[in-house]
Structure formats: structure tokens, C-alpha cells
Amino acid sequence: MLNSKTLFVASSLTALAIAASASGQMPPQQPDSRAFKIGSLDLVSLHDAQFVLPNDGKIFGVGHSTAEIGELLKAAGAPTDTVTLSVDALLVKEPKHVILIDTGVGGALQQSLAQTGTKPEEVTDILITHSHPDHIGGLVKDGKLAFPKATIRMSSAEWAFAKKNAQLADIVKVIDDNVKTFEPGVEVVPQITSVSLMGHTPGHVGYEIVSGKGKLLDIGDTVHSSIISLVEPEWPVGFDNDEKGGEKNRIDTLKKLAKDNELVFTPHFPFPGVGRITADGDHFSWEPSLPAAK
Numbered sequence: 250m251l252n253s254k255t256l257f258v259a260s261s262l263t264a265l266a267i268a269a270s271a272s273g274q275m276p277p278q279q280p281d282s283r284a285f286k287i288g289s290l291d292l293v294s295l296h297d298a299q300f301v302l303p304n305d306g307k308i309f310g311v312g313h314s315t316a317e318i319g320e321l322l323k324a325a326g327a328p329t330d331t332v333t334l335s336v337d338a339l340l341v342k343e344p345k346h347v348i349l350i351d352t353g354v355g356g357a358l359q360q361s362l363a364q365t366g367t368k369p370e371e372v373t374d375i376l377i378t379h380s381h382p383d384h385i386g387g388l389v390k391d392g393k394l395a396f397p398k399a400t401i402r403m404s405s406a407e408w409a410f411a412k413k414n415a416q417l418a419d420i421v422k423v424i425d426d427n428v429k430t431f432e433p434g435v436e437v438v439p440q441i442t443s444v445s446l447m448g449h450t451p452g453h454v455g456y457e458i459v460s461g462k463g464k465l466l467d468i469g470d471t472v473h474s475s476i477i478s479l480v481e482p483e484w485p486v487g488f489d490n491d492e493k494g495g496e497k498n499r500i501d502t503l504k505k506l507a508k509d510n511e512l513v514f515t516p517h518f519p520f521p522g523v524g525r526i527t528a529d530g531d532h533f534s535w536e537p538s539l540p541a542a543k
């Protein structure tokens with residue numbers, strides 16, 4: 250289900266992405282990269298952009314007062330008039346594949362990737378959690394494929410959803426021949442399995458990376474704010490295309506992650522976005538925890 254709020258947000262994010270590559274309306278973004286290991290696999294969290302959104306009750310805590318939202322932010326020691334989200338992506342180096350999970354909005358991702366010594370043409374597979382512009386915007390640069398040799402993989406439901414979104418028409422046209430879809434639950438590339446996390450968008454998935462005893466789940470946009478999404482996971486989020494589905498996925502996934510003490514990557518938590526979720530009564534909290542790089 251689409252609601253008008255989400256369309257508004259999606260369109261402003263598209264505008265941001267276009268501004269980033271064209272007129273520079275988005276402030277210059279700082280590249281950053283942080284390497285770590287999962288089992289024998291080398292991973293790198295790549296920074297793309299920083300979004301500072303107004304605390305106006307349109308995205309977080311929809312239906313709650315901005316004062317109520319401000320109280321949560323204040324209790325966490327954050328500014329009360331804005332909500333800051335990082336936009337990050339994940340690089341996974343598997344023996345025969347160089348994999349990027351999501352591509353940011355078209356901020357500093359390419360420079361962050363360059364810090365790792367990886368060239369765009371070396372990326373073999375791009376796994377997309379969902380088709381919002383802050384995850385697929387970096388697929389296209391100057392009207393061409395930003396990663397020319399990569400197969401772009403997303404769930405079949407998500408690709409169908411993207412093709413219906415007029416805001417994404419320019420991106421869809423460029424990537425069309427390189428997209429390969431899958432049904433959630435399959436191993437998409439060696440050691441990375443897609444996990445259905447529906448609710449945020451119709452075909453939203455996470456990706457579970459397993460190597461030896463090491464494991465990490467990229468949970469995509471199951472959560473957005475490291476403060477509000479965890480303290481009040483039941484509060485509606487304007488970014489969710491299906492508000493109720495987004496809420497259910499958020500609560501179910503957070504409960505499971507806390508119970509399993511699983512290591513997660515979240516694209517919008519403070520960079521590098523790697524850590525664990527802990528349960529705190531009915532609420533949750535975030536413990537950043539980056540495994541060693543060697």
C-alpha cells in the first residue's frame with residue numbers, strides 16, 4: 250500500500266539524489282570506510298551520505314507530537330529539532346565475487362570504495378535490499394551504470410515495485426538489462442542468503458552473510474533511527490510503504506535479533522552501522538560492535 254506521505258518522501262529523496270550528482274544542492278559528503286572480518290570474509294562498511302531530517306512528525310513518530318519525539322532524542326543526548334541518519338553500504342569480498350549490498354544515494358560511496366582499493370568495474374554483484382533512492386541511487390552515475398560489470402540482484406516483488414514507480418523511471422531504464430531477480434530465502438551469491446523482511450516495501454529483504462562461525466545480517470531499512478526506531482519501534486514511520494507491515498517487521502526482527510544476539514549491519518545507524526540489538530523491557534537499544542579487520 251502506498252500512502253501520500255511515502256510518495257512525498259520518496260520524491261524528495263530522488264530529488265536529493267539528482268541534486269547530489271548534478272547541482273550539488275546536497276552538501277558535499279565525506280567518504281569513509283571501515284574494514285572488518287566475518288569468518289574468513291573481508292567486509293567493509295562504506296559511507297555514502299548523512300541526512301539531517303527535521304523533527305516535524307512527518308517521518309518519525311507519525312501521529313505523535315514533535316515534543317514527544319524531542320523527549321526521546323533529548324534522553325539519548327541528541328539534538329531535539331532534527332533526526333540524523335547515516336546512509337551506508339556494505340562491501341563483501343568473497344573468493345570469486347566482489348559484492349556490494351546497496352549503493353547509497355549517490356553521495357561519497359565511490360570515493361569510500363576507492364579507499365578500499367576496489368574499482369567500480371571489479372564489483373561482480375550488487376544485492377539490493379529495496380528500491381528506495383537512498384539504496385539504488387548509486388547504481389547510476391552520469392546516466393550510465395556506475396558498476397558496469399555487476400549483476401544487480403533484488404527480489405522479484407521489489408523489481409516489480411520499482412518498475413511501477415515513476416520517480417525511478419530513469420534509473421530503471423539504465424539498469425534494466427543487468428537486473429536478475431530472486432525469491433526471498435535463496436542463497437543469492439555464495440555465503441549470502443536473502444531473508445524476507447517485508448513491510449518497509451513490498452519486496453524488502455535482508456541478507457545473511459555466513460562464513461565459518463561468523464555471521465552478520467544486513468537488515469536494510471527494518472530500522473532507521475538508532476534512537477526512535479529502537480525506543481519506540483511501534484511508532485509509525487513515514488518511510489514505510491506499508492505502515493502496519495513495517496511496524497510488524499520492525500518489532501519481530503528486533504525481538505529475534507536481541508534473542509539471538511546476532512551481529513547486524515544497518516544502513517542508517519551511525520557509521521559504520523555494525524553492532525548488536527539488546528532488549529530493554531519492551532524497548533531495544535543499540536550496541537555498536539565492529540569485529541576486527543584481521
Ligand SMILES: [Zn+2]
Nearest residue numbers: 381383384470
Ligand atoms: Zn533507506
